[in-house]
Amino acid sequence: MLSGLSKKEEEMEMATPPPQGSFNDSHISHKNNQNGIVQSLLTDLYQVTMAYAYWKSEKRHEIAVFDLFFRKNPFKGEFTLFAGLEECLKYLQNFRFSESDINYLRTILPPSVEEEFYDYLGSLDASEVSLYAVPEGTVVFPRVPLITVEGPLPVVQLMETTLLNLINYASLVATNAARFRMAAGNKQLLEFGLRRAQGPDGALSASRYCYIGGFDGTSNVLAGKMFDIPVRGTHAHAFVTSYVGLQDLKNRLLTPLDGDSPTDFVSACLELREEVCKTLDVLHEETKESELTAFIAYATAFPKGFLALVDTYDVLRSGVPNFCTVALALHRLGYRAIGIRLDSGDLAYLSKAVRQHFRKIADRFEVPSMANFTIVASNDINEDTLHSLNQQGHEIDSFGIGTHLVTCQRQPALGCVFKDSESPTLYWVFQLVEVNKQARIKLSQDMDKVTLPGKKNIYRLYSHEGHALIDLMQRPHEQPPDNERRVLCRHPFEESKRAYVSPGTVQLLQKLYWTKGEIQEYLPSLKEIRERAIQSLATLREDHKRALNPTPYKVAVSADLYQFLHDMWLDNAPIGELS
């Protein structure tokens, strides 16, 4: 536990089980009021102009099916965590154009647009739409439809951009967080990204989806309040520089943990300082008194939660001696200090040197637990820093991670070229695959961009040991795979890539989440989604998850879907003519 500021988490663990979600539960609309901007007008104008063209050519009752998927895993990895689904369902619940929206559209669309179209827009809601999805927190792969939306063509078209917006960053940052989690092993991970995110809402999304991806807490207080995430934090450099010297301390008293009468805490610290400095081989004149003052002020305010930022002046010659002085004085009053935070410098070296200092203090003052003070590091850490620290060895217990986590940049190794797969976005698409039960295909010169036509059932096939083996897409009429027989899995585009798979278990990946204007599934709490993410990642073999050259996970189509896809491709592709 990082600091004493964790009452909330303790309470949560001791308390009754998390509140049960219900099919149309109130915590959704509560959050919506706070986030408040997933409005139906948050869409690209071309969705509206297309809706009008559909309406004009009397396609408003055609039933379309769109698949939402991505083409490539981010961060040079071979997996993605799916997140953002609850936000999509919330958006469907509230899908409606207000009178004010329609009046605005009137001002930007040409005057030739017929008045009946505005009446039509005003009448729309999501009651004729069905949404199927993979559960939030599932580990997922390219080309697999994660959301499938079925409904009147113009209505589903109007939803495209918003759904992409809600899924994109959520999944990206959850995946990034999961990668940091794997790199950090069992160390504590805290999200400190508020000041670097894309505005207030970007920051709230970062806190929420990093928690899903395996972070332990956030510094963002509002995110803690809204999403029930543990919140952490102590003090900044400004706190240290705001004190000049001991004369700043108007309040010198501190009451012992089990005592009654307050003692002079400042004098207690000063008495210890000389011996601490001697133990650490530092001249007492080298330690900054203004820093000691700030630490005493902080410890007086949070005697059970004393964690000091020690790099304002000099970590080893001022910050750590001052921390140890105050920690020992607290100890004599019955309190246990928490530890220190490093926000600059060579973290591997410094954390080991600080640990040595702590051991010397523990020995000299015979307080063995002081060897184990928490060391928090928060200096511009990215995934590669974590891997590098693991290789070098370090003594850090907890990482506070900001910029690289929320901006989702992955800094490539020295000399490497920045590629798409390191880009701070995920290339999601929302593809039309069926209209009025007729399959549609989108062709492309780039084979990878050809889409899989028609509605599909998606299965994940697991080995007898419980490892995910392959994701298989079938046409709806096909018999589902089961553990009684082997099933032929084909690469969707490469003819010769085929395999028979005999699964131990089979899981239907998509569930019906929304139909007839109602949410159809229990919506798990954030903690439950986080748990699902951990379990889902655990089914993935290590070689798919490793940081360096991970093995791609296989995504396949059935023999039937392969044939259907390729027949349709040939029917639609133009035949060239050489002359």
Next chain:
Amino acid sequence: MLSGLSKKEEEMEMATPPPQGSFNDSHISHKNNQNGIVQSLLTDLYQVTMAYAYWKSEKRHEIAVFDLFFRKNPFKGEFTLFAGLEECLKYLQNFRFSESDINYLRTILPPSVEEEFYDYLGSLDASEVSLYAVPEGTVVFPRVPLITVEGPLPVVQLMETTLLNLINYASLVATNAARFRMAAGNKQLLEFGLRRAQGPDGALSASRYCYIGGFDGTSNVLAGKMFDIPVRGTHAHAFVTSYVGLQDLKNRLLTPLDGDSPTDFVSACLELREEVCKTLDVLHEETKESELTAFIAYATAFPKGFLALVDTYDVLRSGVPNFCTVALALHRLGYRAIGIRLDSGDLAYLSKAVRQHFRKIADRFEVPSMANFTIVASNDINEDTLHSLNQQGHEIDSFGIGTHLVTCQRQPALGCVFKDSESPTLYWVFQLVEVNKQARIKLSQDMDKVTLPGKKNIYRLYSHEGHALIDLMQRPHEQPPDNERRVLCRHPFEESKRAYVSPGTVQLLQKLYWTKGEIQEYLPSLKEIRERAIQSLATLREDHKRALNPTPYKVAVSADLYQFLHDMWLDNAPIGELS
């Protein structure tokens, strides 16, 4: 003008002048209701714990001064556009912890926190705070305080994270947009980033601040409604694939522009197709009828705004012939088509080839204006793509830009290493520079991170030709620079770097925007801020703005501030001892 969907813009240009902002005007709270989440609890927990420690050590009435600035320009550039100020003022207007906020804080802070502190928090607002700032839309440079906040230490401390959050992405994306604007010359620039931004609010910020940076419009309808930005868009690939063939067209009629009786528009198109294909040296069988169907449907809905996405099948052998067919049919009815959009492929080659096709059609059918159809490109364009297109030559009139704009990634040239300056964030800091009129300094082994202590007046010195020469910071008691005498400008850290400057004009950069609980300055409309950005960038010499190896702009301190800074540095830095 990209499409017929521009009534709004025309209206805006014809209408009365933009609504006047007032000192506490209503459009601010209106927007706040829509964005709605700049809550006072949107802060790091350590700001709250520090506030408690300040309160405990009776520092609550100390008057602190914090400077907000950044250390390095983004995108390997030498300038930054300052944006986000209005959001900061809105935040100050609403700064207050609700009862619900305080009840939540009670659950996460230790039980030892005194009840009076919560009363104190509940009593806080921004009425004792003053905020000085550079006007929004000004071109700015590293180390210059863009916002200076003065007020009770705990109150200003509580504002740090939120101010950083509101300024960071706003300035970053405005700067990115300004760079795209310079690379694009006088071509139209449209922001298409909604689906790739960090959630709904990230997208709204992107639209808003890209407009400030020089973009001409956005696809984001809600941003158009909220911020009065021109909105643009036509149709997507899904629109094309949703049509199978001409039998889909329930409505074959279109009324001529100045006529009364509708004519059979489908037949008109089919009559023209053969001759168009012949002119473009394409077999009519090569053109996709489903695509022609979609174009006819779109043109029927928007006869004055027909702009077709032509790369669903084959740009030159299907998309462009189909577009020209429909455009000619429209022409015969008195309508002028707008043009085409390319969303894939080699944009330099394709745009030139398409322009050739247009010229052939213009000649053959004797409609000279058809040679000038608009060509829009929207295929994953970044700043370097624009520079490369300029070198190769192209025929593109308008760019739709998404991912690279809103994620603010700059893809370095092949073989280059990804550096901090290309990172999708700006390293803003909020630094304590004074407490109770005593200057404070933050030292660092890294000279660049040493802060400039105390309150400062900041001047921009211009040449007689109106070019910005240097930004100069002075101590408050110094005589302002003027055009009567030369002034010594010193590099803040490098002793030998000095210059005498004889300015033509001098501008005081910061204004008092907030004091005594009120906004003190007229708040310009978005359009006015955009205009200021254009003017401010125009004062900057070309060599500071160029994409490759730009010259750094000089930021200096007065001789007096230099001396003060270095005296304070020596007073505070530890003296080592060799033995």
